Amino acid sequence: MRILTFFCTFIVLTVLHSTSLHAQGDSVLSDDELFSSEDxxxxxxxxxxxASDDDLFEIDDASENSTSPAVDDAGASHLALFAEERYPSxxxxxxxxxxxxxxxxxxxxxxxxxxxxxxxMQNRINQLTSGTNGDFCIRCHTQVGMNLGxxxxxxxLERHPTSREGITCVVCHxxxxxxxxxxxxxxxxxxxxxxxxxxxxxxxELERVLDNRNEFRVVTDPDQPGRKxxxxxxxFPALSTSxxxxxxxxxxxxxxxxxxxxxxxxxxxxxxxxKQSCQDCHMGKIQGVPSGYDHGPAATVGGVPTKPxxxxxxxxxxxxxxxxxxxxxxxxSEAAQMATMQEWLEFDVDAGWGTDExxxxxxxxxxxxxxxxxxxxxxDAREIIDYQLQQLDWAAEKRLEVLRNGYGLGELTLDSAxxxxxxxxxxxxxxxxxxxxxPTGFDAERLVWLDVTVSNAEDDIVFRSGDLDPNGDxxxxxxxxxxxxxxxxxxxxxxxxxxxxxxxxxxxEREQILAVNYSADPLPFIRPDTRSTMLHGQPAGARKxxxxxxxxxxxxxxxxxxxxxxxxxxxxxxxxxxxxxxxxVNLVAAIQDVGFDYGMSAKxxxxxxxxxxxxxxxNTETIELLE
Numbered sequence: 372m373r374i375l376t377f378f379c380t381f382i383v384l385t386v387l388h389s390t391s392l393h394a395q396g397d398s399v400l401s402d403d404e405l406f407s408s409e410d411x412x413x414x415x416x417x418x419x420x421x422a423s424d425d426d427l428f429e430i431d432d433a434s435e436n437s438t439s440p441a442v443d444d445a446g447a448s449h450l451a452l453f454a455e456e457r458y459p460s461x462x463x464x465x466x467x468x469x470x471x472x473x474x475x476x477x478x479x480x481x482x483x484x485x486x487x488x489x490x491x492m493q494n495r496i497n498q499l500t501s502g503t504n505g506d507f508c509i510r511c512h513t514q515v516g517m518n519l520g521x522x523x524x525x526x527x528l529e530r531h532p533t534s535r536e537g538i539t540c541v542v543c544h545x546x547x548x549x550x551x552x553x554x555x556x557x558x559x560x561x562x563x564x565x566x567x568x569x570x571x572x573x574x575x576e577l578e579r580v581l582d583n584r585n586e587f588r589v590v591t592d593p594d595q596p597g598r599k600x601x602x603x604x605x606x607f608p609a610l611s612t613s614x615x616x617x618x619x620x621x622x623x624x625x626x627x628x629x630x631x632x633x634x635x636x637x638x639x640x641x642x643x644x645x646k647q648s649c650q651d652c653h654m655g656k657i658q659g660v661p662s663g664y665d666h667g668p669a670a671t672v673g674g675v676p677t678k679p680x681x682x683x684x685x686x687x688x689x690x691x692x693x694x695x696x697x698x699x700x701x702x703x704s705e706a707a708q709m710a711t712m713q714e715w716l717e718f719d720v721d722a723g724w725g726t727d728e729x730x731x732x733x734x735x736x737x738x739x740x741x742x743x744x745x746x747x748x749x750x751d752a753r754e755i756i757d758y759q760l761q762q763l764d765w766a767a768e769k770r771l772e773v774l775r776n777g778y779g780l781g782e783l784t785l786d787s788a789x790x791x792x793x794x795x796x797x798x799x800x801x802x803x804x805x806x807x808x809x810p811t812g813f814d815a816e817r818l819v820w821l822d823v824t825v826s827n828a829e830d831d832i833v834f835r836s837g838d839l840d841p842n843g844d845x846x847x848x849x850x851x852x853x854x855x856x857x858x859x860x861x862x863x864x865x866x867x868x869x870x871x872x873x874x875x876x877x878x879x880e881r882e883q884i885l886a887v888n889y890s891a892d893p894l895p896f897i898r899p900d901t902r903s904t905m906l907h908g909q910p911a912g913a914r915k916x917x918x919x920x921x922x923x924x925x926x927x928x929x930x931x932x933x934x935x936x937x938x939x940x941x942x943x944x945x946x947x948x949x950x951x952x953x954x955x956v957n958l959v960a961a962i963q964d965v966g967f968d969y970g971m972s973a974k975x976x977x978x979x980x981x982x983x984x985x986x987x988x989x990n991t992e993t994i995e996l997l998e
Contacts, residue, residue: 455533455563456562457518457561457563458518458533458541458545458559458561459533459540459541459563459564460532460533460539461476461533461536461539462532462702462707464540465704467600467670467671467672468540468669469671470667470682471669473762474684474685474686475539475540475685475686475702476701476702476703477686477700477701477762477765478685478686478687478688479687479688480537480538480685481536481537481538481539481700481701481702482691482700483511483513483537484512484513484527484530484534484535484536484537485535485537485695485700486512486691486694486695487695487968487969487976488694488958488962489508490967491962491965491966491968492508492958493507493512493523494524494962494965495961495965496885496887497523497524498964499885499887500887500897501894501896504897505523506523507554507624509523510555511554511619512537512538512555514538514542514557515531515533515534515539515542515559516530516531516534516535518558518559518561519531519534526968527712527968528712528713528969532707536702538619541559541568542557542559543610543615544568544569546559546569546607547569547605547607549609549614549615551614551618552618552621552623552634554621554622554623555618555619555622563593564599564600564601565593565599565600565601565602566601566602567601568603568604568605569604569605569607570604570605570606571606571607571610572604572680573605573606574603574604574605574606576669576677576678577604579677579678580600580677586673586675587672587673587675588674588675589672589673598672600672611650612648613634613637613638613648613649616634616649617637620633620634621634621635625897626897626912628915630813630886631811631812631813631814632808633811633812634649636806636807636808636811636921636922637649637807640806640922641806641923642804642805642807642922645805647661647806650683652804653684654685655683656684657772657776658686658688658769658772658773659688659774659775659776659804660776660804664682664683664684665681666679666681666682667680667682668680669682686766686769688766688772689773689812690774690810690817690951690952691953692763692766692767692770693763693766694971694976694979694980694983696716696718696720696969697720697756697760697763698710698712698716698718698720698752698755699712699716699969700759701762701763703755703758705755706759709748710742710752712969714740714743716969716970717740717742717743718743718749718752718756720756724743724749724752724753725751725756726753730746730749730750767983767985771985774951774985774987775987776803776804777802777803777809778801778803778809778819778949778951778988779800779801779988780798780799780801780949780989780990781798781799781801781925782798783797783798783945783947783990784796784797784798788943788997789934789996789997790934790937790997790998792934793932793934793936794834794930794931794932794937794943794994794996795929795931795932796929796930796945797930798821798927798928798947798990799925799926800821800865800920800925800926801920801923802921802922802925803923804923806922807922808922809867809920810868810919811919814868814869814915814917814918814919815869815870815886815915816868816953816955816958817868817951817953818866818867818868818951818952818955819867819868819950819951820845820865820866820867820868820950821836821865821866821928821948822836822837822947822948822950823835823836823837823865823930823945823947824945824946825932825943825944825945826943826946827938827941827943827944828939828942831938831939833937833938833939833943834930834932834936836861836863837864837866837950838861839981840852840853842957842977843956843977843978843981844955844956844957845861845866845955846858846859846860846861846864847860847861847864847866848860848882849882849884849955850957851957851960863929865926866918867919867920867926868918869915869917869918870882870883870915870916871885871914871916872914872915872916873886873887873888873912874911874912884957884958885961886913888912888913937996941994941996942993942994942996943993943994943995944991944992944993944994945991945992945993946990946991947989947990947991948986948988948989949986949987949988950984950985950986950987951987952981952984953980953983954980956977956981959976959977959980
């Protein structure tokens, strides 16, 4: 089946490449605007193609390893066991590597595949491109799932448990080759728990453990009872280099469009020149700055710790945060043993299930789902939920730590202040890092903005920029309230979010939320570029208006309040807050057509996104106006 899948995929890519050579005009990101409704299947695929449209775009669904609700319980159990033999779960690794597991379990790497926003986004892009985007997005988020041959579009509730773990242990520690920048296209070394893993320090300490099997109480024979561990640690020094991170953190489309450039930014940064690695900032004691590493045992085997060594932090703080039910994230082996993901989604956290206040008051009025009918189960579940919420609070603190180490707010500078001429002032926003731009990574969906208010002595607000509309969006060009003229455009908004710019059919451009060109044709396809991007420096049909700040640089935010707005008595107070959000709410609106995983609504997601907004820095000044 693998050979057939590879052969069919090769045919698709070959045909798409062949047909792209006949496209007229400059290539766009999806080339869909270059097609008219008169394009026939024969023109698109050639007369000799024996594959139908269904064959071409349902290859993933036909894979023998694809999970499906139709698989019976016995078959599902067999597939799960088979997958565990190929790609062990992080819960298996936790037995000896408890500290690393706890850091990873609440990390963005662990959340990568579970995110309903990301899942809907990649499904929406595939919908817009008639499936030709394929696994381009998802292969970075669940390498295990893609190596297992899972469908790109199924719910996480149907995926193998290790697949749902996203960037899990085996994704990094079952690699034995340095792939370079391949946008997440990697082949994991398969094997059960006893099979070799790979790390930067090699096999020396494991050999000592295996030479003292009685002390550590371990076995490496699959037929022997006891605590089983991997029998070898292969020496893979690339794991501790920045180039290893670049495998997934430089994302380039096949037409040359540079979607994410964190690693490229690093390669040209002062940090790279100083020989500081990505790991030095993101796996050390403090998130976001070179701070050294903790030291201690990397594992506790059979209750006996291994020799102390450098310990890397596996949390990797960043701008993302969970918007899903706390029963399914963070990853928690006890939660997984207690209930399925679907059952956790039925546990009403907000109603207070499992608390004394709820259980002694209104429980008799509730028709509980079967899994939660027993009061003892609800109390046990609440203990797990309380722990999960504590972990999420800790993660929020670490997220704030890394962001505050990346962004700085300068002192307010007053340019003019009078009743007759109005008020003008500016403030600098700094990139405090040496390693990359801020924002970095998927900077077209990262919000870092200034919320500025000017108020008089009576606390009446006379000027506001950076406030949110009722949906939770900034009042920019993508706000539905601005679009409908219910609110005014925030013309002085300072926002570091980059924007996608795509080419229109007749040569103009438009700013878009998703980097997929508006299609005049009912069947768009992504195709390779027909002209060298070296001639343009970028793909001709799409570009990114970058607003990020290079390392150790700054951008100036300027504001002007007309004299007519300066009503009331002085002194006037200027408040400025530098804020951060993982994605704009308008992204939720743009991708909602395909639905959201776990049965979440667009409003529920939007509310959870806004609830995660953080204030990175603040500044307040009081001024007197000249007459």
